[in-house]
Amino acid sequence: QVQLVESGGGLVPAGGSLRLSCAASGRTFSSYAMGWFRQASGKEREFVASIIRSGGSSRYADSVKGRFTISRDNAKNTVYLQMNSLKPEDTAVYYCAASAYYSRTSSPYDYDYWGQGTQVTVAS
Numbered sequence: 001q002v003q004l005v006e007s008g009g010g011l012v013p014a015g016g017s018l019r020l021s022c023a024a025s026g027r028t029f030s031s032y033a034m035g036w037f038r039q040a041s042g043k044e045r046e047f048v049a050s051i052i053r054s055g056g057s058s059r060y061a062d063s064v065k066g067r068f069t070i071s072r073d074n075a076k077n078t079v080y081l082q083m084n085s086l087k088p089e090d091t092a093v094y095y096c097a098a099s100a101y102y103s104r105t106s107s108p109y110d111y112d113y114w115g116q117g118t119q120v121t122v123a124s
Contacts, residue, residue, distance in 0.1 A: 002026035002113045004096050009118030012086055016122070020081040022096030022115055029077040030054075033099045036070060036081045037108055038092035038120075047106040048094070049081060059104045064090075088124045093117040 008020040020036070035050035049070035051058040058070050069082040079096055097111035105111075 002029070002032065002098050004098060004113055004115035006094065006096050006115045006118040009094060009120045011121045011123060013123050014086060014088055016086050017082070017084045018086065018120060020083065020094055020096075020118060020120070022079045022081075024077045024079070024098065030074040031100065032113075033103045033105070034070075034072060034079040035097045035099065035105070035111060036079075036094060037097060038090075038094045039117075040089075040092040043092075045095070045108055047108070050099075050104045050106060051079065052103045057104060059106065061106070083120070086120075086122045088122045091120060091122050093119050 003025045006022045012018050033052050036048040037045050038048050039045040047061050049060045051070045055072045067085045072079040095117045096115045098113040099111045102110040
């Protein structure tokens with residue numbers, strides 16, 4: 001069992017930056033591949049980024065590639081999402097998730113644990 005708590009969301013103007021954090025507690029954090037997903041109002045949850053257990057490789061949705069960076073600090077049991085050049089279409093609730101069996105997967109069905117989400121709003 002692992003508990004995930006996101007933080008760092010907020011209101012930011014277009015072109016601005018935010019860094020989301022997801023703190024994990026419970027079983028060994030480094031045993032899990034981690035991912036970030038987002039869900040805009042009235043839309044399905046979509047993949048944003050994922051990172052393998054060691055942090056040595058990551059994967060991004062095309063819509064955020066070059067603007068967002070996922071990273072993790074296994075010593076601090078935390079995964080981050082640095083978001084730059086934000087656009088209004090990035091507005092959503094952002095969720096972190098942990099996968100015990102998959103690596104860098106983009107499917108939400110492959111993740112076992114989810115945080116409660118943090119709201120990101122980008123003003124035009």
